[in-house]
Amino acid sequence: MKIGFIGAGNMARAIATGLVNSGLAPQNISCISGDDPTAANLAKDLGANLAANREELISFGDIVLLAFKPNHLETITPEEGDFAEGKVVLSILAGRTLADLAKAFPKAANIVRVMPNTPAAIGAGVATYCFQNEPSDELKANVEKILGALGTAYQVVEEQLHIATVINGCGPAFYFRIVQLLGEIAEKHGLDKNLAMTLASETAIGSCQLFNQSDKSAQELIDAVTSPNGVTHALLQSLDRNGFPNVLEVSAQDAVDRSVELSEG
Ligand SMILES: NC(=O)c1ccc[n+]([C@@H]2O[C@H](COP(=O)([O-])OP(=O)(O)OC[C@H]3O[C@@H](n4cnc5c(N)ncnc54)[C@H](OP(=O)(O)O)[C@@H]3O)[C@@H](O)[C@H]2O)c1
Incomplete structure (x- = not known):
């Protein structure tokens, strides 16, 4: 599994660190952030890659993980979105629906929407998630591995994410x-x-x-x-x-x- 993080703040750090601790080679991780050096710091701390631009980041792996603020989704340009063709986009952006995500990444092979919670920062989180399309066994296992870095995770259907959001x-x-x-x-x-x-x-x-x-x-x-x-x-x-x-x-x-x-x- 190769995974690229757009956004390298608290949640991305928790996930990336958990993945490295569970055996994923840091060379299989790349990241990029906004103007501050969060991605540079994360890449340095883990020995992971720092992408020069979003096209490079999106092209890097099989999974593109969105971990920036929800209102930054619209900063993904159509050209950048097209680079995710055939890839899996996993979003932890609060309140951004599968439809919003599909608009930004229309050619993605599948999209995963996740609602994590703050105890994830100490590995005691509980997340709920849903898929755009029925996932392969391999994708399900990879998503469980990624979210396992934050604690536990449970699949729901998107309509249930409203009440799940309230609870977890x-x-x-x-x-x-x-x-x-x-x-x-x-x-x-x-x-x-x-x-x-x-x-x-x-x-x-x-x-x-x-x-x-x-x-x-x-x-x-x-x-x-x-x-x-x-x-x-x-x-x-x-x-x-x-x-x-x-x-x-x-x-x-x-x-x-x-x-x-x-x-x-
Ligand atoms: N924290 C939680 O428990 C929690 C729970 C549920 C959902 N979420 C979701 O998780 C996401 C991330 O939360 P967080 O707490 O990790 O946030 P955070 O620590 O503030 O990190 C945000 C990251 O986004 C980067 N960024 C800023 N502008 C960007 C842009 N235009 N393009 C790409 N990256 C950009 C920032 O980079 P620089 O600072 O380096 O510029 C930083 O690396 C949010 O969407 C939030 O809704 C978080």
């Missing part, structure tokens, strides 16, 4: 907000705020790991920590009484609506 793309901000709010609440109750946030985040990590490793359902795990009329029971009853499930449903719908709106330009 916006998810980190949701969990950071929970940790922040619990810290503020604990402070009001006289507990050190930083300690409370650490307790909240470590409890979230432990609970989710338990959920992932257990064969029990979420409800069974809830039941296992809830005694009748106990403290957890009081917390859960209050959350339901005060509309927590409804708040989540309405907020998720608002975010899905915004995702649809953005994808329609």
Whole structure:
């Protein structure tokens, strides 16, 4: 697999570094960026190639990976787009649809649209992705290898990317907000705020790991920590009484609506 990165910032660095660490020779990677030296730095750090221009970059490999800001897609010229003839274009650009990408790269053999998330920076990301056309087994394996550099990845169909975006793309901000709010609440109750946030985040990590490793359902795990009329029971009853499930449903719908709106330009 040879892969060329357009954009060499945080996400490209995480993917390229993960690929090299998993055995891809750095000579099989090329990159280019904007006016700042992110691509030069990435190429130097990994021993990868630095492309002189986008035509050279797009011609370099079998896969062209787009890792610049979403609004820069329109800077791809028709001539540059044509250089991707027969290649696979993989995009991590938030909100840019397969149709947008196909407009920029009309001759690509296949296009992969990915929604990664920020824990990718520490290899703990979870990505969702979809293909323009049914992929070959080899392409699927290569995409899984590339996204494996960021954590885990799951295939969906494009329409599902709106709700997937809310869950895995916006998810980190949701969990950071929970940790922040619990810290503020604990402070009001006289507990050190930083300690409370650490307790909240470590409890979230432990609970989710338990959920992932257990064969029990979420409800069974809830039941296992809830005694009748106990403290957890009081917390859960209050959350339901005060509309927590409804708040989540309405907020998720608002975010899905915004995702649809953005994808329609
Ligand atoms: N960070 C996340 O967790 C996350 C989550 C979901 C989606 N994404 C998507 O991932 C993409 C990259 O995010 P990031 O956090 O890695 O961004 P970033 O660190 O800001 O990197 C952006 C890169 O794009 C380059 N660039 C700027 N103008 C360019 C141009 N005209 N042509 C080509 N390259 C250009 C920059 O180069 P110079 O600075 O060297 O000029 C830099 O290498 C975004 O589209 C974002 O929507 C990121």
